[in-house]
Amino acid sequence: MLKSRVIPCLDVKDGRVVKGVNFVDLVDAGDPVEAAKAYDAAGADELCFLDITASSGNRETIFDVVAQTAEHCFMPLTVGGGVREVKDIRKLLLSGADKVSINTAAVNNPDFVGEAADKFGNQCIVVSIDAKKTSKPGEENRWEIFTHGGRNETGINAIEFAIRMTELGAGELLVTSMDRDGSKIGYDIELTRAIADATSVPVIASGGVGNLDHMVEGIRDGHATAVLAASIFHFGTYTIGEAKQYMADAGLAMRLD
Amino acid sequence: MKVAVIDYGSGNLRSAVKSFERAAREAGLSAEINLVDTPEAVLAADRIVLPGVGAYADCRRGLGAVSGMVDALHEAVIEKAKPFFGICVGMQLMSTRGLEKETIDGLNWVSGDVAEIQIDDPNLKIPQMGWNTIDLTRDHPLFAGIKTGPEGKHAYFVHSYHFVPENPDDVLTTVQYGGTVTAVIAKDNMIGTQFHPEKSQELGLSLITNFLKWSV
Secondary structure, X not given: OOOEEEEEEEEEEOOEEOOOOOOOOOOOOOOHHHHHHHHHHHOOOXXXXXEOOOOHHHOOHHHHHHHHHHHHOOOOEEXXXXXXXXXXXXXXXXXXXXXXXEOHHXXXXXXXXXXXXXXXXHHHEEEEEEEEEOOOOOOOOOEEEEEOOOOEEEEEEHHHHHHHHHHHOOOEEEEEEOOOOOOXXXXXXXXXXXXXXXXXXXXEEEOOOOOHHHHHXXXXXXXXXXXXXXXXXXXXXXXXXXXXXXXXXXXXXXXXX | OEEEEEXXXXXXXXXXXXXXXXXXXXXXXXXXEEEEOOHHHHHHOOEEEEOOOOOHHHHHHHHXXXXXXXXXXXHHHHHOOOOEEXXXXXXXXXXXXXXXXXXXXXXXXXXXXXXXXXXXXXXXXXXXXXXXXXEEOOOOHHHOOOOOOOOOOEEEEEEOEEEEEOOHHHEEEEEEOXXXXXXXXXXXXXXXXXXXXXXXXXXXXXXXXXXXXOOO
C-alpha cells in the first residue's frame, strides 16, 4: 500500500539554512547538507529545499548544496526557487535533485510547465501554488494565486489554476496557504481538499502546521498524499519519527521502517 | 570490476552513480563506477546500468542520439550477457514499445509494452508517487536478504506508466496500486526496477549490492 509522506522543507539562502535548524546533534545547524543528513537518518520520506537566494550572483550556490546532499542522502529531493528555464531544471537534476518545483514561472508563463513536463516527464515537475482566501465570510469559498511571498495578487483562481497546471503536465502540486503560513493553526484544509479533489495528481499540503493533529488532518480531511512542514521539525518540537508514528496511530498508512 | 552508468542526457545521474559507489564501498567490493557516454566505454564495462528520469520517447531518442550506443548495448547485454540494471525509464526501455504520449519502439529485450497504469479507484492519484511495499513472485539472487511483502521494506516509486510484458514470468516483483502493477522485470542477465533504488534507502542499497555481486 502506498504510504502518506512527511516532507521537511528547508529554506536555503546563499547556501545556508535560514530560520534556523535546532537539532541536538548537528555540528553546523546552518548547513543544509548537515540538516538533510539528519532528516535522512530520521526517516523523512522526502526532502524539499527552497532556494530563496535573491541575488543572481549567489544563485549557483544551490547547485553545490544539492550536489553535496546527493552525495550523502539516498532519499528523494525536490528543489524549488528561481526555476525559470529548461536549463535550470537540467542543472538541478544533474546536481542530484529528483524533482523541481516551479512557482512564479508557472504563473507568468504556464506553457513552461508543459515544456518542462514534455522534456523531463510529469513526475519530475512539481507546481508550487501559493494561495490566499479572497472570499468574504458567507460567500462561496474562493482562493487566488499570489506571488512574491504573498505580496502580489494575480487575480487567478487557485482551483482553476491547479487544474490547468495538471493539464499542462504538472505531476504534483505543492499547495501552500499564504493565510496560514507561519501561523501554526493548521493547514487550510478546505483549500487543500478543493484542489486535491479537483485534480488527479498528488497534492502536498503546506503552510500552517503547529502540531501533529494538523498533519493527520492534511491527509485525512485535506485529501493530500503528503504533508510538508518546516519549523516544527527544525526547532525540534517534534521529530520525524514522532510525526510518522502519530499519523500511523491515527490510522494513516505510514512508512515506519 | 567496471560498472558503466550510461549518460544519455537523461535523469538524476549523480544520484545513481553515488548510490552504486556507496553500495560497493559498504560491501567492500572493488568496483569502479563510471558515468559513460560512448559505446566503447559500454563495451569495456563488466556491468551496465541504464538510469532514466523523464518521458519514454524523450529518453529513447536521447539514447538513439548517441552514435553506436544502442548497438553497443545490444552487444554487451544480449550477446555477451553482461549483468544489466535498468532504473525507471531505463527499465521501461527494455520493452518492445512505449505508449507514453506517443508510440515509440524500445530496445525490445523483453517483449511487451509500457502502458499507462489503469486504476479504478478515484481516490488514487496518478502518478503513483511515494513509498510502497513490493511483492516477490519467485526467488531471485537480487532479492537475497531483502524483506518484501506487506511488512517488508519500502521502495520509492514515481511513475504513471508501467511495463506489461507478454510473458508474465518476466515480472519479478509487483506493487499494489489500484491493482497489480509491475515493480521489477527480470530476465536472464537483466533486471529492471520501476522504483528508484538510488532513492530507496536500505532496500535500494541492498538491491544494488546484490547486483554488484550477481554472477549470471
